[in-house]
Amino acid sequence: MLERKYTAKPEECLYHYCSAETFLAICTGKKIRFSDINSMNDSQELQWGYKVWEDAATELHKLVGVDFLDDIDDIIHASSARGLGLASCFSKTGDVLSQWRAYAADGQGYAIGFDSEVLTNMASLPLEILYNREKQLEEVKNAILAIYKVQESQNHSRDDGFSYACFRLYADLVALKNPAFYEENEVRLLHLLNTEISNNSLKLTDSGGTAFEKELPPSEITFFMRDNCPVPYIDLSFSNEKFKAPIKEVILGPKNPALPLGISIFLETVGLPSVVVKKSKASYR
Template identity: 35%
Template sequence: MIPERLFEPSDERVLYHYCSPEAFVSIVKNKTVRFSDINMMNDAEEGRWGYQVWLEVANKLLAPGPQIGLPEPVGLDFIDAVDSFWSVSGVRLTSFIAAFSKDADSLSQWRAYADDGRGYAVGFRSSALRRLPIQLLEVCYDLDQQVREMLISVSAVFLEWLDKGRDFDQPWFRQRCLELAMSSIAFKNPAWRDEQEVRCQHVVSVDISESGWILRDDGGESEGQPIAGVPVEFHIRNGSIVPYIDLPFDPTRDPIAEIMMGPKCPNSPGNVLFLLGNSGLGRIPLRGAGAAYR
């Protein structure tokens, strides 16, 4: 795990999900948040950027000279073991994510994710998101910081490995490598820094056998209680087949703090209020993005 990437906001902290009008209506009517396979995100480097950071750290650890804070040099056997389990993790598990932003009024996100400003940014309370079987990860866009955090986390695994008998076959070691791989999705290219992203991550199992390739949601845990998995579905996005799951939120616990209407949104507030009322969500505050309602 890369502990610096864990996001632990206050319950009332609001995070914004930019979406098209169609996705907004689906959220309101179905009371769900959509999570998509990270490999099908709009950033072509998804899933690979974090691995490149790991490779840079591995080369630093293997470089000649003393490693500060480590009692002995890190050997190639340790690096190979971490890399092996990291690679296997991508075959057995994959991250499904829902993207949120700290910024309620981002022009680039209106354009990219909200139908060129005709959509919405749904402001979810952090408490509502944490009740989902997910992990909240705060994205880091600074490469030097990414390398520092990865170096500290890998060094911690190395020290634990030394302390526990230098055995690569123990379940705890495989788990640590898996956690590194899964949390590395919180590292992104600096070009995306204006999005101020917080990622909701839900891990889905990958079952590849002679009988077929299957994605399976095994569920998770929320507030100390087990949560059953939901069906993995598929839809078409820009010609690509995209796996997704819809995780339900509890509409009785005020999950949505406010709704931002995009700068080119053609609807009046009344249209939205009727949708909310008829869907059982009551009257949620509405705001216009960057301009008065039109």
């Protein structure tokens, strides 16, 4: 299968660039927001990964057969119809000018450096984004061949294991992005909502999950408006007994007038101890 699942590394931070208002909400509420992946900055967010799947399938159709590929494609489409992906986005780098411009109020905001182990313990699937188009195609082809090999050994049973493998392929396609975004160096947390029939329509529901080795109850699904359209989101807590210092570092944007000492006092006061606070080194007016 694809190797997109991110594994936390000791002492590694993952940074969330945000405005001052979002910084305040995250630090006081001890929660991270997961919102509809279709509302992200890349207008081809989901289409890109699916196009890679199509190209990979085209190259392999003579080897594995069209019927096999059609069965995978059916599950991919069914998966997208049965659920909605919510994501929260982080970067491995905490002081990149393009990030400040795009996600932190044009350099006036913050980059919050979370302990990577905290994030990988939340009720989500951590995915490391791949930007290289050739490597994307190779990974998807390898995933298809891996599924095919297992199916051959099982006389093409199309059992629950096949369905799950195809669903994981669908989820991992989310981790393939346009090379134009390579500077983001992104790790993405993915949380899936369910869709259920309701009267003459559908509604979104949450199944909860496992966080910090405990069962997490379903979260309340809320909406905000973007471009006159309601966007669903949930807020998941990163507060837990295992990690006493979930935030390791905070970087003030290049146009942020706040004093590092003042931010340090704020963080200690709201119960986020021992955070290293510093100014961005980027030169930006």
